[in-house]
Amino acid sequence: MPPIEIPLLADHHSHPLLYATLQQAVDLSDVTELDDACDLLQQSADRQAGLTVAHGWKDNRFEIPESRLQQLPPVAIFNVSLHQLLINATGQSLLSAQYGEVINRVNDRRWYESHLPTVLNWFANLAGSAEILVQFYDQLEGLGVWSAEEMLLVDEREIDWFREADLLLRTTFWAAPGTFANLSAAGQKQVHGLKFFTDGAIGARSAAIQHAYQAGSQTGKNHGMLIHTDHQLQCQLTQAAESHKAIAIHAIGDRAIEQAITQLEGIGPLIDHFPEIRLEHVQLINLEQACRAKRQGIVLSMQPNFNSDSVNYGDRLPDGYAERNNPFRMLIDKAGFVPGVDLILGSDGMPHGAAFALQQSLYPPIENQRLSLSEFLAGYGSNSDKVFRVDIESPG
Numbered sequence: 001m002p003p004i005e006i007p008l009l010a011d012h013h014s015h016p017l018l019y020a021t022l023q024q025a026v027d028l029s030d031v032t033e034l035d036d037a038c039d040l041l042q043q044s045a046d047r048q049a050g051l052t053v054a055h056g057w058k059d060n061r062f063e064i065p066e067s068r069l070q071q072l073p074p075v076a077i078f079n080v081s082l083h084q085l086l087i088n089a090t091g092q093s094l095l096s097a098q099y100g101e102v103i104n105r106v107n108d109r110r111w112y113e114s115h116l117p118t119v120l121n122w123f124a125n126l127a128g129s130a131e132i133l134v135q136f137y138d139q140l141e142g143l144g145v146w147s148a149e150e151m152l153l154v155d156e157r158e159i160d161w162f163r164e165a166d167l168l169l170r171t172t173f174w175a176a177p178g179t180f181a182n183l184s185a186a187g188q189k190q191v192h193g194l195k196f197f198t199d200g201a202i203g204a205r206s207a208a209i210q211h212a213y214q215a216g217s218q219t220g221k222n223h224g225m226l227i228h229t230d231h232q233l234q235c236q237l238t239q240a241a242e243s244h245k246a247i248a249i250h251a252i253g254d255r256a257i258e259q260a261i262t263q264l265e266g267i268g269p270l271i272d273h274f275p276e277i278r279l280e281h282v283q284l285i286n287l288e289q290a291c292r293a294k295r296q297g298i299v300l301s302m303q304p305n306f307n308s309d310s311v312n313y314g315d316r317l318p319d320g321y322a323e324r325n326n327p328f329r330m331l332i333d334k335a336g337f338v339p340g341v342d343l344i345l346g347s348d349g350m351p352h353g354a355a356f357a358l359q360q361s362l363y364p365p366i367e368n369q370r371l372s373l374s375e376f377l378a379g380y381g382s383n384s385d386k387v388f389r390v391d392i393e394s395p396g
């Protein structure tokens, strides 16, 4: 198949500063064996003292037993979804020198999920600068991406780094409510919207779903986790309405999506205070929920690259769920969502770039996930007039 020419994309969901800093970290995304991962971590620690940070670990390929983790030099290892983090005792003591005793709580899964913005920001802070942002956006351009929205602003310094790097026009800032509250008036003005989380992720078995995950390392029935009670979420939304900012709500599992839509329906006329309401990911949305979201004028912000979760996480999703992941055809053909209008696309950095996302869109593992090239481009629409050539393999 000849290369396809496309305009550079606007990635509507990323974490540029975090990923720019993780690029200095050990990449485990191609590693399939525990021994190889441990070798890589050891080699990195031999080159550079201090904390070794790694990302891209896929626990459907290998587990990291506690005993091996503790034998390693000081390490912090992110699961590919970022919704799971292992830090060994020596790593924790290095980090607690900077961030305090709170570090000891990262191994508590519930604490971790509900403090994810804080934890990700520790790491984004470790090595942030205008310079690494410039490098990172150069790399994005090389992958066919012009702009990348920052879904989790670290703090005011990040805005300064973007300004210094002359990259303000190539991002949009979203901030957790706590981060937003701590910004100066000028900083708050730069922020487009507030970001909320309602659940975790499929990879970490923490996306909140109606049926139980298939048995894994956890014992007992696991339906994932809702981060807030209905009442807590309702209060947060009511409070957020005062800011008159856009909001983006992370909701992956059908149970989390149900909660998000129901609580949005529950705030009544306050809903008009939000210039824009986005639901992020909505991988396991059903038709009934989609129609309610459509009625509320909600924008769905989704990631075609997560089509592959249907294959990668068949081991943990309950029966029938893999087939329901990322139901783009249902959303467009039955619920009436329009790519580029109320269905927008991004990568969440897993991975960044046009190639994998387009491959997964044109040749998805599940027929209901298929997008046409024009739907893909509309959902990823950027205002860049630069052109990118992307190679796609047509299977079979």
Ligand SMILES: [Zn+2]
Binding pocket: 013, 014, 015, 151, 348
């Ligand atoms: Zn994200």
